[in-house]
Amino acid sequence: MKNIYKKFFLIILLMIMSIYFIYNFAPKLYKAYSNTKTPKKADEPADKVITDRSESTGTVNNKSSADPEIYLPKGENIIRSLKQHNENGQHPRLMAREEDFRNIKLNISKDTAMKKKFNYLQSKADMLLEREPVKYELADKVRLLPVSRDVLDRIQTLAFVYKITGDKKYAEAALLELETISSDEKFPSWHPEHFLDTAEMTAAAAIGYDWLYNYLTDSQKSLIRNALLNKGLKPALEFSMVKNSSMAGATNWNSVCNGGIGLGALALGDEGEEFERVSAQLIENGVKYLPEMLSNYAPDGAWYEGPSYWDYGTTYAAYFISSLDSTLGTDYDLSKSPGLASTGYFSIYMNGPSGLFNFSDADSYKLKSPILLWLSNKFKNGEYSWYYNSVTNEKDTTPMSLIWGNKKVKEIPIKIQDKYFNKLELVTLHNNVGKNSDSFVGFKAGKNGLSHSDLDIGSFVYDTLGLRWFCELGTENYNLPGYWDTGEKGKRWEYYRKRAEGQNTLVINPSAKPDQNVLANTKIDSFKEGSKKSFAIADITDAYKTDAVSVKRGAALYKDTGTMLIQDEITTYRPSDIWWFAHTIAKIEISKDKKTALLSKNNKKVLVSIVSPAEGHFDKMKAEPLPQSPNPPNQSPNNLEKLSIHLSNVKNTTITVTVSPVVNKNILPPELVKLQDWNIDN
Known part of the structure; x- marks a missing residue:
């Protein structure tokens, strides 16, 4: 009889221990491995979870109980996840996938307001057809940045209109811009001496490569791919290793550089050994470094560099996080950074009846940024989309207005008060x-x-x-x-x-x-x-x-x-x-x-x-x-x-x-x- 009691006691003890293990340790194990659908082999690198940003950036921060865990995936695991989510090298995948473009096209055909916005965007694309491609020019002898921004706007607009209409003339015009900036003769570099220039040019080339992927020939893909690698991604690796690199800093440079370069890496991360190795490191860096910039939205979403640099820096943070979501199905909890969900209110409340409260290096133009639409979708906040649609018209339309504005969140009128x-x-x-x-x-x-x-x-x-x-x-x-x-x-x-x-x-x-x-x-x-x-x-x-x-x-x-x-x-x-x-x-x-x-x-x-x-x-x-x-x-x-x-x-x-x-x-x-x-x- 005593043996029976002993066995019964042991069975109960084992059950209690099993329940304790499942409750306390299984969720953590699941999180540590959840960025990939396949189990890791013994020699695969382990991902990392930290709660103090100083561990990831080398800077000193006051650790707070409100700080979210910062999930630091290893580059090799990111690339494995990218391949799993994009079988057979699926494109497009940066901020929008093929089904997203199909839905946008369908909604344009049914929604009068979207139709007006798209008509404006198409008329802009038609004007771009008449322009000569961009030229390498340092107008102020310091920056290529105006050229980078111009070509980003051209390629985004032309490639988007092509995706909606299927009219090859828009694809050809975008391709001409891509071939121009990829040419070593016409663009010997993307000017890494002022790295914002390189980051924005990389974003332009990545979006063009990704959205036009199924239109491009193999030789065209190879030209653009190699330009992205040699003029964008490799210089980014060098820049990231500079002491006190801005890619790991707290300013808009962090999000613009990691965002623009991150788009290039996500576009090329499944293209073979060298592309994968470089892309893996850069995406890992982006996920590791971006929280240092994002932390400055806490606690209430205000941005310390002023409203104009809120617009600039937040745009590229949104580009990167949106592209992580669309490419990998996860943003590695970057969007959980305190203050990010409420940062749209900062742009709203900085707008006065006649312009911005333009403190710091800022102009007085009103902010009408489609970032509000991304924030609305990401955080299910209908006040953001309502405000954006109330202060804009079709002449404010960008491709991102239609991509981020296509996923409808019920609009809620915002009562602007004192703030x-x-x-x-x-x-x-x-x-x-x-x-x-x-x-x-x-x-x-x-x-x-x-x-x-x-x-x-x-x-x-x-x-x-x-x-x-x-x-x-x-x-x-x-x-x-x-x-x-x-x-x-x-x-x-x-x-x-x-x-x-x-x-x-x-x-x-x-x-x-x-x-x-x-x-x-x-x-x-x-x-x-x-x-x-x-x-x-x-x-x-x-x-x-x-x-x-x-x-x-x-x-x-x-x-x-x-x-x-x-x-x-x-x-x-x-x-x-x-x-x-x-x-x-x-x-x-x-x-x-x-x-x-x-x-x-x-x-x-x-x-x-x-x-x-x-x-x-x-x-x-x-x-x-x-x-x-x-x-x-x-x-x-x-x-x-x-x-x-x-x-x-x-x-x-x-x-x-x-x-x-x-x-x-x-x-x-x-x-x-x-x-x-x-x-x-x-």
Whole structure:
């Protein structure tokens, strides 16, 4: 009897141990091997899962419990998966497969809006038929980039229209571009000296090779394939091994380089030994390095290099992740990076009625990027697709609009409200979204010294009556000497558009030195939104730490009138010289007492008024450096003016200015209220 009990006990114990093993270890084993359908042999490389980006990039990051596991597949296993998912070398597979093109063609025939968009794209392709193929040209003697972007646009458009219509004239025109950039005589290289040029050219050639694969002859495929290998992929391997390579960095260069090169590697990864070996390493690198860039979307999707570089960098991140999905059936959890799912809201909220809040190196054009359609599909967010379709028309159509927009997600109207992005310490405020009377304020604190940044802590823009009244000057000539020298004494801070005096902010005790602390890190201490008034208050003392004990700036928007209020409370260490600046392309008329200024543009007007201090008055100045400031040659002309307030020999002051649309009604200035007492009712 005892033996029976012993056997029974052993059986129960074995069952418990089996259940424990299955529950705790089987899921991890499954994940480690799930990127391939076939079991690994004993000598096959193991994939890797890490949770700290520093292990993959060599950089130091603060590990967070919110960080997702970063799945690092081995290149050999990626290529094996690529072959399994694309039997017999199946193409197309970059961002769209043959069934996707068939579905797009079907939907164009049934959907009036899609038909209009495609008709526009086809008319663009027809114009491209008349153009000579691109030429190798470094127009600024530094970059091939404009040529790379031009040929990418041409090949994408022509190849896409061919896939939908089947008309060979479009394929032939795209092939001519491909043969041109593949020719060693016409394009001896894709200019790896400035590697963005190479990455975008590789994307162009890869898309053309992939989408036209079944049209190309064997000799044409060989020509393009070898150009991709020798002018794109091999130089990329060399570039990736350079110390502190941008391919492993935190800027837009990471996603553009890994994205563009990744497309080339995914297109060629099953083409034989050398193609497979090089492609394997580059795709592995892309999956390993891209999280370093993606991590900068956390926590709220804002992008620190500004909205224009959000568009650029996110486009190539989307190209790569979309192509991993379409080629391999997985993105190795790259899309789980915190902040990526919400990054579309950053582009939406940076759009004011009259253009972007274009801080850093950015232009003021509105963002109308089809990335929103990819984000909508990837994260099942109908607000993104609704917004994209509400702000675009057929003239904004690109091939990616139709590829990413073809997979329908139910559209959900977005109610645009006031928004605070705590990653960048930036707010946008509205009072009447969707109407011509909408007033918009963009206001930022945050950090100086970031990639593409200006000394712009405290700066703002203001739109109302369908126009921008106070604006950002935007980017400067990238080839100016020292433009990328961003250290504390960097030459970048000698250029007017990059200095605080070239922003809509304060300058204290101007000199030839940088006019804000280059390493400043400032916060928005208070953000409140209401039906009558919304506001943000920032402590920007660190930007002026050598001169000031305390500097606080508040920006408010009154919802009933669309009036903006900017208030500064300043305490300096010693009697100081203080300047208040606001740039405008409007005509400026200053009143006799210099307490108000009337701005006029396109038969519309806004009134700018000084509430405090009593000794403050407006002056009209050209948008050019102060006499104390550096003024290097060859800067871009600004062709506008700025309003200024100049206070001399002051130690404690409050500067309060209101800006109101003039719409035939009395505008009463608000009472002066200390920032600490601001609320949404006063």
